[in-house]
Every structure is written in C-alpha cells, then in structure tokens.
Amino acid sequence: MAGLTRRDVEYHVGDTAMRGLFIAPAGAVKCATVVLIHDAFGLGDDMIAIAESLAARGLAVFAADVWGDRATPAAQAEIVPLIGSMAGNRAEWQARIAEAHRVATTQPEVDAANIALLGYCFGGSSALEFLRTGGVVRGVIAVHPGLDLLERDWSAATASGIQVHVALGSLDPMATRAERSRLEDELTEAEADWEIDVYSHTTHAFTSLRSRNSPRPELFDYHPRNAARSWQATVRVLDELFPPTAGA
16 A cells, blocks of 8 residues: 555564564654554454554554464364463463554554554454553553453553543343443443443444354344444544544
8 A cells, every 4th residue: 555664573472473564654753553453363354454544544553463473263163262272371362462562662653652452353352451451552442342251350450541442232242231331330440531332233243344144143243334333433532542633
C-alpha cells in the first residue's frame, strides 16, 4: 500500500519465535500506535488488512504474533489446543502479550507514551488480561472477546482513567450476560473509563469473515451490519484517544 512503511519484526518469548508485522505512515515520527492482537486464526490477511486500514488513518500499528512463527490455524482441531495452551499457562500467555507491547515501544516511529491495544476474539481477551494484570496503555479495545477466559482479580490493574471499549454479541456463549455484568463491576472498581456495546441477535466472532456460513451459527456467525458498527466504534474510540492531525 502506497505511503506506508512496513516490515516484519521477529522477537522471542523463551524458545518461541514470533513474527510480528509493523506498518506505519511513511516518514512517521513519534506516532500514536495500536498494538493489534489477532483472533484465534492468527496473524493472517484479515488482521493485516485491519492494520493497513489503521495505518492509512495515520496510526502506527504493531500486529503481534501470539501463536508463534506467524501460524494461521484454520480448523477448530488446531485452534482449541492453542487457546487451551495459553489459558492453561497464563504466565506464558501474558509474557507473549507483554513482549509484543515492549517490542512495539522499541520501533523508531512509535510514541511509547501513546499506545492502545486492539484485540479480536482471543486477542480481545488477551488485551483485557494485559490490562487486568497491570499493563499500562492509553486504551484497550476488545472486539468479541471471550470473557470466559478472563480471571477475576483486578487488584494489579493500573486502569484508572484508561479508556476501555468492549464490543459483544448479546447471544455470545463466551460472554454471557452474567460475565458482562461481572466485567462492568470489575472495570468500575478498577476506575477505568469503560463502555460496552452489546449487539442484538449476534453471537461470537461476528466481525470475522471466516465465520460466514458457520456450521454452528448459534455459537459463532458473521454479522455484517454489526461488524460495520463495531468498526465505526473502534475508529471513534481511537480518534478520541489519538485525535487525527490535519491531513491524516
């Protein structure tokens, strides 16, 4: 895409090699930045397209690779063990998110004081867990995160005044009404500046084109109208965090 700088960035957590992708406006200096955390399908073309769209709006984007070696699992048989390996080893999971954040701060185009996390699905859970466990960012946007993956102790969070936006489907089995209510209480207790959008008649993974023709639409299904609404909300929140400059 013209006018953008892009490069692969390899980093490591233990013995696992991660292959992230950095995209920024050409010539950017001290740029507000989004750390993009991919969904269960990995850092594939759909996530890269989101990164490009944000960079075209004047933001730097570091697209993290959480699975390692830029794996892009396609089937539930591949995805479930990967999520389970992170949920079963939360220290490893958060080490991968924290290292992505740290590596983003080292990129020469990045303003380390102006970073937000944007995560989809498993990535949304990852972003909320980063905040819950004490990660420091300007804002967190979590789109159809699995709230069932979150632990409940927010005592380590430094979330006071941090802008948090969560987008959920009202029928998402991984983010039930009870789980939404608990998250509201936890974010309030942590003094975050939070908002939660809940879309009617919508299940999990509603922004993912890979959810079209879902074999289990009662569990996960693409919803084009609410995908568009969620994107508009994401852009609004990022504009509030990082007001666009003239010409961006």
